Amino acid sequence: MKTQHTADLISKGARAAGKWVYVDSEGEKQTRLFATTEEAIQNEADIIRGAREEADILWRLNRSALSSEGGEVHAIHQKGEISYLYRQGIYHVRVEASRSLPIFWGDLVVKIGRVSQSGIYE
Incomplete structure (x- = not known):
């Protein structure tokens, strides 16, 4: 159960951090996900942090909970x-x-693998 919670936490946190919502030249609302802060700066986007960067931070903070039970863990x-x-x-x-x-x-x-996918759906 911890494995699935960790995967969900990482995917949802990464999506929330890298998500940018803007209005295009035609007045339509657009949404984009940026991988890195550098990429967002190049596109003049206002985001918290790049999705991949946020995922790395969340993985580092939560990996110990999974590895404390013994064995290897990776994402x-x-x-x-x-x-x-x-x-x-x-x-x-x-x-x-x-x-x-x-x-x-x-x-x-015993190997356990859990997948989580979060998207920008509007």
């Missing part, structure tokens, strides 16, 4: 940093944890 952001996901307004993260469970004849390695 795969944006399916290996596929850039078109940002253009579509999607933040995708997969959190994987593996744990070794002792059983009668040895150890059994």
Whole structure:
């Protein structure tokens, strides 16, 4: 359960931080997701932090809760940093944890992977 909560927290936090809503020249409301603060500055966007940068911070702060149970944990952001996901307004993260469970004849390695995807849908 912690694995899914961590994945959800990262994807929703990253989306919220990198989301920029603006009105285009035709008066239409547009929304865009920026990966980095530098990219947002180049486009004169007003955001908190880039989505990828926020995801890194959230992962660093929450990784210890998963690794405290033993085993390895890691996150795969944006399916290996596929850039078109940002253009579509999607933040995708997969959190994987593996744990070794002792059983009668040895150890059994159990892998748990959870995915969370947050998008800008309007």
